[in-house]
Amino acid sequence: MSDSRPTTPPPRSPPLSNLQATPEQIRQIEINRLRAKAAQREREAGASSSSSVNSNNKRPLVNNPAITTSPTGPASSKEKPLKRDSRLGTYFEYDLSKMVNSKGGFLLEDERDVDEEVRRKEKERERQRQMQAIEPSNMNPKCRECGTVDIDQTYKQVFRCLVCKKCINEKPELYSLLTKTECKEDYLLTDPELRDHEVMPHLLKANPHKSTYANMMLFVRYQVEEFAWKKWGSPEALDAEYERREEEKKKKKNKKFEQSLRDLRKRTKESVWQRRKDEEHRHSYGPLERCSDGTSKQICHECGFTVEVEEL
Numbered sequence: 001m002s003d004s005r006p007t008t009p010p011p012r013s014p015p016l017s018n019l020q021a022t023p024e025q026i027r028q029i030e031i032n033r034l035r036a037k038a039a040q041r042e043r044e045a046g047a048s049s050s051s052s053v054n055s056n057n058k059r060p061l062v063n064n065p066a067i068t069t070s071p072t073g074p075a076s077s078k079e080k081p082l083k084r085d086s087r088l089g090t091y092f093e094y095d096l097s098k099m100v101n102s103k104g105g106f107l108l109e110d111e112r113d114v115d116e117e118v119r120r121k122e123k124e125r126e127r128q129r130q131m132q133a134i135e136p137s138n139m140n141p142k143c144r145e146c147g148t149v150d151i152d153q154t155y156k157q158v159f160r161c162l163v164c165k166k167c168i169n170e171k172p173e174l175y176s177l178l179t180k181t182e183c184k185e186d187y188l189l190t191d192p193e194l195r196d197h198e199v200m201p202h203l204l205k206a207n208p209h210k211s212t213y214a215n216m217m218l219f220v221r222y223q224v225e226e227f228a229w230k231k232w233g234s235p236e237a238l239d240a241e242y243e244r245r246e247e248e249k250k251k252k253k254n255k256k257f258e259q260s261l262r263d264l265r266k267r268t269k270e271s272v273w274q275r276r277k278d279e280e281h282r283h284s285y286g287p288l289e290r291c292s293d294g295t296s297k298q299i300c301h302e303c304g305f306t307v308e309v310e311e312l
Contacts, residue, residue, distance in 0.1 A: 120195075121204065121215065124197060124204060125204060127197070128157075128158060128203075128204070141156065141162050142162065143162060143164040143167055144161075144163055145163060145164070145167040145171070146164065146167055148164050148166075150164045150166075151164055152164060152165050152168060154203070155168070155175070155220070158201060158202075159203070159220050159223065160201060161175075161223075163175055172221075173221065174220075174221060174222040175220060175221065177203070177218040177219065178220075178221055178224055179216060179217065179219075180194055180202075180217040180219075183219055183224050187224055187225070187227075187228040187238065188228070188232070188241060188242065188245070189227070189228065189231070193227070194217065194219070199227065200219060200223065200224070200227060201219075201223065202217045202218060202219050203217070203218040203219075204216070204217060204218075205218055281302070281303065283300040283302070283303065283305055284300055284301050284302055285298040285300055285301075285307065286299055286300075286301055288309065295308055295309070296308070296309045297309060
């Protein structure tokens with residue numbers, strides 16, 4: 001007969017004591033214990049925040065991100081943007097951070113698109129303002145004509161000419177101002193030469209005829225003449241070139257007039273000939289009439305002209 005009494009299990013091996021563990025094992029045990037305590041605290045804090053109620057006996061609002069398929073809902077960063085409906089027509093996208101103010105009522109995307117003429121005039125005005133702001137090195141300049149110290153500041157800063165207002169008024173053949181058109185027509189100068197501020201200093205002034213017109217370019221007469229004499233060689237050479245160009249203009253004008261006169265004569269001849277052709281009378285004969293002598297005749301109803309017709 002077997003013994004049915006319970007037996008005492010064998011004793012377990014004693015746990016590894018700190019005295020028997022190595023320092024590395026002790027450090028790892030401590031790290032695992034701290035991690036477990038931190039995880040337990042996080043679980044307790046989450047449970048308390050979700051179960052706690054506010055003054056209105058309601059749980060606090062928690063933003064839970066949800067995935068939605070609605071077209072008006074927030075799209076994820078990985079989703080592509082919706083395509084534009086083609087029925088809305090064409091449109092243009094502009095980057096306002098790259099826009100440039102051209103000061104002409106338009107916004108341009110790049111500095112390169114600004115009109116070269118507008119930029120050139122703006123730089124020229126800025127250079128003139130800087131020249132006017134610079135203090136002169138010579139504190140006591142004198143007039144080149146009379147020696148007075150009452151120098152006109154505009155002539156000094158813009159044209160680099162030391163002259164007083166009195167001499168400007170008394171000697172207009174030297175210091176009067178010429179427009180760009182007068183320089184081109186009277187002294188046969190070109191646009192590139194007149195626009196070079198280093199060669200031909202000029203003053204930009206608002207057009208008195210209309211505010212929307214281009215600014216006037218004013219030049220000092222003696223500077224224009226000096227440049228023209230240097231370009232053409234002498235005043236006589238300039239006069240000869242001027243006369244040659246005037247003759248060329250007259251020849252072209254006479255040639256154009258003669259051609260138009262020939263066209264007029266041709267059109268007149270054609271109209272007279274056509275009128276004469278239209279005025280020519282065309283007989284309108286009636287039916288053939290037989291005469292007693294055996295001949296036949298036809299009579300025009302309008303003029304009575306008679307034509308005899310012999311029968312075969």
